[in-house]
């Protein structure tokens with residue numbers, strides 16, 4: 001039976017889920033702050049922003065910044081000069097600051113809900129986010145905030161938002177991976193994962209999978225994203241789609257890996273999964289993205305300008 005949750009409950013579970021996920025987040029999602037990470041992040045933003053990217057941005061604000069994947073890579077690439085990163089999860093912000101320190105990057109952080117940003121109007125040239133809109137209960141309020149804190153002429157860019165079709169499509173490789181998992185573990189000689197530690201938090205929260213169902217509250221059509229931006233007063237609204245083959249491959253492998261003790265997954269397998277994903281990303285980019293409508297891809301990207 002579907003349990004209806006209030007916006008406050010969703011925000012609370014988001015905070016706790018991401019606090020728990022913070023320590024292993026970069027490893028789980030293969031987040032990189034070297035050349036590969038910079039290329040990935042820059043190419044996503046270029047896809048939707050086009051030539052407006054080349055001028056760079058003086059002051060950026062990221063919402064739901066997590067461990068810093070987008071902002072830290074954009075600082076390193078010189079596309080953003082002063083980055084402010086916000087997140088509802090203090091654990092994520094601690095991980096972000098540790099990454100920034102390791103990379104010797106200066107960054108401001110603030111714990112904030114995307115629906116109530118603690119900044120004056122016209123404070124930023126770019127407001128961005130990756131894989132965050134689908135967690136936010138009241139998107140009209142959040143878009144209103146993005147508009148308020150942007151200076152006129154500034155841009156919003158959001159990437160990594162699940163499309164409705166892609167979300168349904170992803171269930172196919174996920175189910176296939178669950179079915180193939182016992183044979184796969186036998187081939188690579190890996191044991192099932194150890195049971196999760198019983199901490200007071202774990203007992204309170206239930207297992208990670210259950211929480212994921214609570215925090216992922218939206219999937220979008222391209223029209224939905226465009227409408228949120230236009231209703232908030234943005235112009236030059238663009239929505240693109242990306243990753244089809246790469247995502248099916250990625251989900252299949254991630255679900256397989258989640259069924260094994262991480263120490264038992266051979267490095268060779270991890271290399272194959274990572275490089276296979278990058279290869280299929282290029283196939284998507286060159287062959288499929290220019291030919292198919294945004295709605296059929298797994299991820300949607302949105303850019304728009306404050307007039």
Ligand SMILES: C[S@@+](CC[C@H](N)C(=O)[O-])C[C@H]1O[C@@H](n2cnc3c(N)ncnc32)[C@H](O)[C@@H]1O
Pocket residue numbers: 011014015018031063064065066067068069070086087088089092112113114115129130131132135136137
């Ligand atoms: C899927 S993670 C993505 C993190 C990061 N952007 C990345 O791409 O690695 C989503 C992030 O959004 C944050 N978040 C969830 N709900 C939020 C809200 N209402 N306001 C601000 N951040 C939120 C979570 O704490 C988490 O760090």
